[in-house]
Amino acid sequence: MKNLSLLRHATAVKDPRFVDFDRPLDPTGELEVMRLGMALRDLDAHFDQIFCSPAVRTVRTAALLLQAMDHPTDGRVTVERAMYTSSTMVLFRMIGRIPDDHDHVLLVGHNPEFTELANRLSIDVGELDPCTYVRFEFDVDSWLSLEHATPVNVAILRPPH
Numbered sequence: 001m002k003n004l005s006l007l008r009h010a011t012a013v014k015d016p017r018f019v020d021f022d023r024p025l026d027p028t029g030e031l032e033v034m035r036l037g038m039a040l041r042d043l044d045a046h047f048d049q050i051f052c053s054p055a056v057r058t059v060r061t062a063a064l065l066l067q068a069m070d071h072p073t074d075g076r077v078t079v080e081r082a083m084y085t086s087s088t089m090v091l092f093r094m095i096g097r098i099p100d101d102h103d104h105v106l107l108v109g110h111n112p113e114f115t116e117l118a119n120r121l122s123i124d125v126g127e128l129d130p131c132t133y134v135r136f137e138f139d140v141d142s143w144l145s146l147e148h149a150t151p152v153n154v155a156i157l158r159p160p161h
Helices: 027-042 056-068 088-096 113-121 143-148
Strands: 002-008 049-052 077-079 104-109 133-138 153-157
Touching (some): 002 143, 049 056, 088 143, 104 113
Parallel strands (some): 049 077
Antiparallel strands (some): 133 153
């Protein structure tokens, strides 16, 4: 079984003083991701690896999530430059390169790519608002099989968590 989780970054500031890449989370976003992290902690969730866009808001989302889950961050988060302004094709290629000894991987990134990816995996997902978490469970042994597989289970956590 392979579990792929997607997390759209939490709510970021909309301030023209910041270029898009450098936009931080706003206070609502920080609260959103802390609530999500506590909910995932209560569900005893864990990730073998987290892949994260290098944008300020996604890196902060991943760090706060792990903090709220009481999980260490050392070596668990890999910043993937290709996840910033990517495409579903780029994301599927990245997923296909994940080592098969990892069974649960989290991607932290952006729209519209994450909504497109989620809806390619399952038509039941819909729009991913900020800080929406989706977990897809697949009955496959290899990450390379994921693009053409149908999930056996889909769980969605939308704010407020």
